[in-house]
Amino acid sequence: MGQYFVKRLLIALPTLVAISVIIFIILALAPGDPLGEFASNPAITAEVRENIRKSLGLDQPAYIRYFKWFLAFLKGDMGYSFNSRSPVFELLIQRLPATLLVVGFAYILGLLIAFPLGIISAIKQYSATDQIITTFAFLGFSIPPFFTGLLFIIIFSVQLNWFPFIYNSTLQVTDWNSLIEQIKQSIMPIAVLALYHAAVLMRFIRSSVLEELQQEYVRTALAKGLTQYAVIKNHVLRNAMIPVVTLIALDIPALFTGALVTEQVFRIPGIGALLIESIYRSDTPVVMAITFIYGILIVFFNLIADLVYGVLDPRVKY
Amino acid sequence: MNLLKTTTIETPKSNLWQDGWKRFKRDRLAIFGTIFMLIIASAVIFGPLIYPISVNKVDFSLSSAPPSWQHLFGTNDLGQDQLARILLGGRISLAVGIASMLVAIFLGTFIGAIAGFYGGIVDGILMRITDLFLALPQLPLLLLIVYLFRESVKAIAGAELGIFILIVLLIGGLNWMSVARLVRANFLKLREMEFVSAARAIGAKPSRLIWIHLFPNVLSVIIVAATLSVGNAIITESTLSFLGLGFPPDVPTWGRMLFEAKDYLTSAPHIAIFPGIAIFLTVLSINYIGDGLRDALDLKN
Numbered sequence: 001m002g003q004y005f006v007k008r009l010l011i012a013l014p015t016l017v018a019i020s021v022i023i024f025i026i027l028a029l030a031p032g033d034p035l036g037e038f039a040s041n042p043a044i045t046a047e048v049r050e051n052i053r054k055s056l057g058l059d060q061p062a063y064i065r066y067f068k069w070f071l072a073f074l075k076g077d078m079g080y081s082f083n084s085r086s087p088v089f090e091l092l093i094q095r096l097p098a099t100l101l102v103v104g105f106a107y108i109l110g111l112l113i114a115f116p117l118g119i120i121s122a123i124k125q126y127s128a129t130d131q132i133i134t135t136f137a138f139l140g141f142s143i144p145p146f147f148t149g150l151l152f153i154i155i156f157s158v159q160l161n162w163f164p165f166i167y168n169s170t171l172q173v174t175d176w177n178s179l180i181e182q183i184k185q186s187i188m189p190i191a192v193l194a195l196y197h198a199a200v201l202m203r204f205i206r207s208s209v210l211e212e213l214q215q216e217y218v219r220t221a222l223a224k225g226l227t228q229y230a231v232i233k234n235h236v237l238r239n240a241m242i243p244v245v246t247l248i249a250l251d252i253p254a255l256f257t258g259a260l261v262t263e264q265v266f267r268i269p270g271i272g273a274l275l276i277e278s279i280y281r282s283d284t285p286v287v288m289a290i291t292f293i294y295g296i297l298i299v300f301f302n303l304i305a306d307l308v309y310g311v312l313d314p315r316v317k318y
Numbered sequence: 319m320n321l322l323k324t325t326t327i328e329t330p331k332s333n334l335w336q337d338g339w340k341r342f343k344r345d346r347l348a349i350f351g352t353i354f355m356l357i358i359a360s361a362v363i364f365g366p367l368i369y370p371i372s373v374n375k376v377d378f379s380l381s382s383a384p385p386s387w388q389h390l391f392g393t394n395d396l397g398q399d400q401l402a403r404i405l406l407g408g409r410i411s412l413a414v415g416i417a418s419m420l421v422a423i424f425l426g427t428f429i430g431a432i433a434g435f436y437g438g439i440v441d442g443i444l445m446r447i448t449d450l451f452l453a454l455p456q457l458p459l460l461l462l463i464v465y466l467f468r469e470s471v472k473a474i475a476g477a478e479l480g481i482f483i484l485i486v487l488l489i490g491g492l493n494w495m496s497v498a499r500l501v502r503a504n505f506l507k508l509r510e511m512e513f514v515s516a517a518r519a520i521g522a523k524p525s526r527l528i529w530i531h532l533f534p535n536v537l538s539v540i541i542v543a544a545t546l547s548v549g550n551a552i553i554t555e556s557t558l559s560f561l562g563l564g565f566p567p568d569v570p571t572w573g574r575m576l577f578e579a580k581d582y583l584t585s586a587p588h589i590a591i592f593p594g595i596a597i598f599l600t601v602l603s604i605n606y607i608g609d610g611l612r613d614a615l616d617l618k619n
Contacts, residue, residue, distance in 0.1 A: 015453050022454065023462075030466035138609075142602035144553045146560045146573075147594035150580060154587040165584070257457040264561060265580070275458060276561060279465045291462060294455030302453065 004310055012303045019295040020070060023288055028062040073292070079285040083278070088289045092271060098167075099270030102262065103255050105190045110197035111248070117198075118205025123232065125210060133202070140199025145258055149192045149265035156188060163188050167268045189266045193258050197251065205244050212240040242312045249305035253298040334538065334615065341614040348610020351603040358600055362408030371399040373406050373570060384588055392588045394578065400589065403570035404596050410571045411552050411600065414486055418551035421490020423544050426497025427536075431528050433498070434505025441502070448495050456492050457557065463488055464563045477566050485558065485565075489551045497543045504536045538615040545611055549604035556597050572597045 060068075072079065078088035121133040157165045164185045212218065213236060221231045260272030267273070271290055278286035342348055366373075385392040392400050433444040464484060471480035508514065509532065517531050558564040559573025567574070572593040579590035 011449075015450055018450050019454060023459070026459070026463060026466065138605065139602065142549070142605050143598045144556055144560075144594075144601070146557065146576060147590075147597060150576060150583065150590045150594060153583050154590065158584050158587060253455070257455065260457060261557060261560070276461070279461055279563070287462060291455055291458045294458050295453065298453050298455060 005307060008303055008306050012299050016296060016299050017070075019299070020073075020292055021066070023291050023295070024062070024066045024069070027284055027288060028065075069288070073289075078289040081278075081283055081286050083281050083283045083286075088285050091274060091286060092289065092293075095269060095271045095274045098268050099256070099259055099263065099272060101186065102189050102193060102268060102270065103252075103259050105186065106193035106197060106259075107252065107255055109190060109194035110201060113194065113198040114201035114205055118202040119209055119232075119237070121202070122206045122209035122213065134206070137199045137202045137206075140195055141203075145192055145196045146261050146265055148195065149188070149262060152188045152192060153265070167266050189262045189268060192265070193255060193262050196258060197255060201244075201247065201251070204247055205240070208243050209236060209240040212236045215239075242309065245312060246305040246309045249301045249308060252301045253294065256294060256297055338538070338611075338614040342610055345610040345613060347606045348614070351606030351610065354599065354603040355607060358408065358596075358603065359412065362405055362412060365405035366402070366409070369402055369405060371402050373402045374398065374568070384586070392586070392592070394575070394582075394586075394589050398570075400575075400592055403575060404572070404593055407570045407572045407575060407593065408596060408600070410482075410565065410569065411555060411597070414482065414489070414555045415548040415552040415604075417482075417486040418489035418493070418555075419544050419548045421486060422493040422547050422551075423497055423540060424494075425490065426494035426543070427501050427533075427540060429494065430498035430501025431505060431533065434502035435509060435524065435528050435532065437506070437509075444498075445502070448498050451492065452495050454492065457554075460488055460492065460554070460558060461561060461563050464558060468563075478569055481565050485555060489554050493547055493550065493554075497540065497547075500539050500543060501536050504539060505532055508532050508535055542608055542612045542615065545604060545608035549601040549608070552597065552601055552604070 069079070076089060078092070080086065081088055081091055084091065117133050117137075121130040124130050153165060156162045162184075164181075167185050167189070218231060218236060221235050222228070256272075259270060260275065262268070263270045263272040264276060271293070275287065275290040277283075278290070394400060394403070429444055429448065433441040433448075464481075467484060468481060471484045474480055475483055509527075514527060514531055517527055522531070555564060555571070556573030556576070559571045560577045562577055564573055565571050575593035576590055576597075579586075579593070582589050
């Protein structure tokens with residue numbers, strides 16, 4: 001096990017370095033100076049512009065800038081935002097809670113929907129229940145999340161007036177009323193993300209359970225006289241969950257990028273919204289840090305998935 | 319000659335494709351998807367030619383008008399006819415979907431075939447590259463690259479075509495990995511089979527082995543992956559446009575229309591609903607076709 005872990009880690013670390021290099025190369029190759037705004041501003045003389053470039057370290061060759069950036073990143077120093085002049089790390093910390101709230105709850109809600117429905121639809125394959133559930137899942141992942149979001153706003157905010165239209169980021173949860181406000185404004189973004197996540201997961205759980213149901217050991221267990229419930233609970237689910245658990249880990253980064261869209265629809269000030277704002281403002285340090293953080297999330301959860309798989313399935317060769 | 323003739327046994331004519339078509343015909347949802355897709359495709363191809371109202375005709379007296387007989391899908395905030403815009407936008411969505419699919423399938427098949435056929439160190443390197451691409455944060459990278467390089471491609475190939483090429487290459491270039499893995503896995507299995515050894519024994523070159531002997535055997539896998547990737551590419555393109563980083567504002571893509579509609583949800587929800595439904599129905603039909611093909615061609619996983 002220890003050796004397996006080390007091996008996986010030895011793959012993960014170079015991958016991270018490669019991702020950071022790719023992001024850096026893209027930014028280095030891009031036409032247009034990150035200081036384009038200053039360049040077009042007649043009030044700034046060439047000399048001052050050169051000094052700004054120097055102070056930001058932009059006069060050095062790209063590979064030196066890369067090493068500096070990478071070493072600083074390891075120490076938690078992500079540089080300063082061109083736009084707001086505050087440390088990127090601080091900006092991220094400000095924005096992170098909103099994203100984590102939506103992603104976290106959507107993740108849990110998605111699992112709560114997907115597990116029972118996926119299992120039921122596999123056990124009752126071809127029944128009316130199964131048909132309804134699989135159709136629902138199919139619709140769920142054919143509809144782009146941003147359209148679900150707009151539809152939710154039209155139905156639940158505009159028509160029914162149940163939930164607020166726009167997310168109020170200044171809301172502080174101090175008492176019972178503000179907690180209810182917070183819940184009300186979070187329901188729609190969480191639901192949009194959770195439904196999409198659940199639809200994908202449900203299909204996967206269904207096919208995984210179906211595959212196990214056809215195995216010989218199920219027939220043996222039933223022939224021994226075990227009840228169907230016992231067979232499913234103790235035998236089928238344990239085996240069916242092995243691939244599902246790894247998918248659950250692999251899905252977390254996808255939820256974060258999904259949140260990017262949801263945050264835009266509901267105007268939640270999370271890191272996804274920060275990324276888009278920063279792209280529009282050519283705020284290179286922020287863009288780089290956030291893109292790289294998405295990369296770290298993917299690599300990290302790949303690693304977790306591999307490890308969980310190794311623990312759950314003794315057949316995996318280390 | 320005579321001898322040969324007598325030894326051939328009359329077999330009922332059937333092959334993978336005919337059997338597949340027979341099974342596909344029985345799948346009601348797949349047929350429903352196919353018919354719907356044909357309707358959508360012909361509507362967006364011929365619709366803009368027949369439909370009398372211009373896409374760009376601005377009429378502020380008709381701003382955000384709800385659906386009526388003159389404007390079946392209503393008008394947007396500038397008073398432009400929504401149906402005309404959806405028909406034209408559909409061309410772009412479908413074109414992006416199909417072109418990105420071709421890029422992804424070409425790259426995936428090529429890389430998967432080389433890796434699976436040669437194995438060893440070539441396979442090792444190509445699969446590491448595939449893993450690396452799978453670990454890239456797709457949507458953020460797409461947004462970033464489109465934003466950074468939009469102006470330079472515009473200068474090279476024009477506003478609309480430049481962005482089209484950029485988006486197609488990017489979506490295709492970030493989605494070939496699953497195809498490569500599928501093709502590689504099948505090639506690894508197939509290359510040990512006797513018909514390949516036989517072909518090798520009579521002196522077939524690697525390129526002939528790959529394209530004449532092995533490739534036709536993975537075609538069904540590729541077709542299913544190709545179908546599903548069209549839907550995926552359409553969603554990705556709409557997402558880019560929805561975030562305001564797709565085609566230029568005067569090009570009415572479905573995602574762009576939703577991007578504009580989000581400011582009028584209270585006063586004119588129909589501006590959002592029609593393009594949204596267009597994306598949804600197209601992707602749903604494609605997914606049903608893909609699912610039907612998978613069952614019909616009997617592909618596990």
